[in-house]
Amino acid sequence: AHTNGKGGVSNEAPSLKKIAELIKSGKAKNIIFMAGAGISTAAGIPDFRSPGTGLYDNLAKYNLPQPESIFEIRYFKKNPEPFFELARELYPSKFLPTLTHYFIKLLHQKNVLLRCFTQNIDTLEQLAGLPEEAVVEAHGSFSKAKCLDCDKLADPKWMKETVFSGVVPRCLICEGIVKPCITFFGENLPQKFFRHMKDFDSCDLLIVAGTSLQVQPFALLINSVTFETPRLLINREKVACYDTGGGFDFDGSFSPIRRDVFYGGSCDDGILELAELLGWKEELLKLHKEGHELLKEEFAKDLAGEKVDDDVDALAAEFGKKVGISEEEKSTSNEFNDNKDDAKVGISEEEKSNKVNENKDDAKVGISEEEKANKVNENEDDAKIDKIEKGEALEDKHKEETK
Numbered sequence: 036a037h038t039n040g041k042g043g044v045s046n047e048a049p050s051l052k053k054i055a056e057l058i059k060s061g062k063a064k065n066i067i068f069m070a071g072a073g074i075s076t077a078a079g080i081p082d083f084r085s086p087g088t089g090l091y092d093n094l095a096k097y098n099l100p101q102p103e104s105i106f107e108i109r110y111f112k113k114n115p116e117p118f119f120e121l122a123r124e125l126y127p128s129k130f131l132p133t134l135t136h137y138f139i140k141l142l143h144q145k146n147v148l149l150r151c152f153t154q155n156i157d158t159l160e161q162l163a164g165l166p167e168e169a170v171v172e173a174h175g176s177f178s179k180a181k182c183l184d185c186d187k188l189a190d191p192k193w194m195k196e197t198v199f200s201g202v203v204p205r206c207l208i209c210e211g212i213v214k215p216c217i218t219f220f221g222e223n224l225p226q227k228f229f230r231h232m233k234d235f236d237s238c239d240l241l242i243v244a245g246t247s248l249q250v251q252p253f254a255l256l257i258n259s260v261t262f263e264t265p266r267l268l269i270n271r272e273k274v275a276c277y278d279t280g281g282g283f284d285f286d287g288s289f290s291p292i293r294r295d296v297f298y299g300g301s302c303d304d305g306i307l308e309l310a311e312l313l314g315w316k317e318e319l320l321k322l323h324k325e326g327h328e329l330l331k332e333e334f335a336k337d338l339a340g341e342k343v344d345d346d347v348d349a350l351a352a353e354f355g356k357k358v359g360i361s362e363e364e365k366s367t368s369n370e371f372n373d374n375k376d377d378a379k380v381g382i383s384e385e386e387k388s389n390k391v392n393e394n395k396d397d398a399k400v401g402i403s404e405e406e407k408a409n410k411v412n413e414n415e416d417d418a419k420i421d422k423i424e425k426g427e428a429l430e431d432k433h434k435e436e437t438k
Contacts, residue, residue: 048287049296051305054240054267055312058147063240063265066142069256070153070160073245073270074135074302080125080157082245085271097121108221112183115203115212122198122215125157127177131330132163134303135244137323138310140164150234154246154253156217163326173228173253175217180204184211224252235259241266245302248275257283262290269298269305 057063072082083090091102097117104110105117140163142148151169153160156176161167180194181187185208194213197204204213218224235241238260248254257266258281268274268283277284287293298305310319 049265049293051267051296051298051309052312054242054265054296055309057240057265058313064147065149065237066147066240066242067149067234067238067260068139068142068151069241069243069246069253070135070139070151070155071244071246071248072155074133075130075155075157075159076245077133077135077301077303078130078157078159080130083247094121103220106217106219108219111214111219112212115214119198119203122177123201125177126195126198127158127162128195129334130157130159131327132159132323134319134323135306136160136163136165137326138306138319141310141315141319141322143169149238150231152228152231152253152256154250156215162330171225171227171231173218173224174250175215175225177215177217179216180213181216182206182209182211182213185209189213232259236261238264240264242269243267244269244305246270246274255281257281263292263294265294265296267296267298269300269302269309271300273297273299 054063058066072080076082076085081090094102094105094117097105097120099105099117100110105121111118136159139148139151139160143151143165148169150171151160151165152171152173154174156172156174158176158178160170161178178191180189180191182189185206187206187208189204189206194204194215197213205211206213216225235256241257241260241264243257243266246253248257254275257275260266266283273283273285275282277289283295283297284290285295285297298308307316307319310316
């Protein structure tokens with residue numbers, strides 16, 4: 036048996052234990068983790084292609100030409116309602132990261148994670164504590180949204196509230212549809228994806244989990260590592276097996292080096308077994324438990340805040356009825372209309388701040404329009420008096436010189 040120059044498995048039959056030994060020995064210290072929808076199913080988010088439970092098998096109510104149409108940009112522009120109805124089910128507001136997400140974070144904490152490339156749009160990698168620079172969201176996410184026509188970024192809170200209200204979000208500036216920055220079929224992948232393609236040149240262990248590897252170009256990434264780099268697939272079934280275009284070679288039929296390992300089962304089960312082989316099991320379980328406790332506290336605060344907002348709105352509506360304020364009368368208020376415009380277009384807090392700063396000086400000194408006018412008049416009067424006094428002084432001087 037031998038190991039290759041990058042610390043590859045060997046020409047012996049590879050196993051999960053061999054992968055653990057590579058990490059423990061320090062030979063694998065530039066790990067890339069490729070994540071698919073399967074790593075989030077334990078959080079309650081359906082994957083796309085599992086028969087019966089997958090997302091594409093449960094879209095009949097939307098009357099789509101085909102299941103994938105819900106994520107096709109041309110179809111979306113003509114008929115956005117089905118996507119936004121589905122978005123209310125998928126929006127990252129009630130889901131907690133899985134053991135697999137926290138294992139990726141553990142790799143980062145131990146300084147052996149080079150990058151996590153994810154197909155997922157649920158942002159659970161970041162919720163688990165991975166910094167933004169460690170994650171490449173190949174298909175975008177719900178974290179940002181912008182107008183399809185004028186590219187104006189929307190305020191995330193406004194976007195979420197609008198989606199959950201059952202209304203298609205539209206930009207006030209141009210009336211274009213405001214869409215989450217999720218990569219649909221027919222759209223280009225984010226630039227960050229292409230910037231980090233070079234990571235695969237220095238990858239010394241590739242872990243792939245929870246994906247059917249049917250969507251390009253993400254699926255091709257498994258062939259971007261060197262031919263000696265060990266690859267581990269954790270999945271319920273084998274996928275992307277070798278053909279003339281590349282792929283996994285689990286039984287060593289096409290390569291002199293046995294480098295591909297398959298674990299058949301759920302992502303969390305495979306990750307837990309790998310963590311145990313690494314001696315990280317207790318650390319992983321603790322990270323998972325503490326992470327969930329912290330997130331549940333944050334979710335509870337957010338829900339409490341939303342309830343307070345709802346209660347205030349209800350009280351305001353009730354007060355309006357009591358004093359007889361109609362919606363038409365409210366609309367005549369400049370302040371109401373300003374806030375309404377901001378809400379429609381989803382102006383971010385930063386943009387609102389810039390808008391406020393334009394009149395900041397006046398606001399600081401509290402100068403009213405009337406006072407400004409008086410101040411201008413006073414300055415004009417002072418200037419006139421000054422001019423007269425100067426004129427009289429020159430006249431006196433001229434008389435004195437004449438004498």
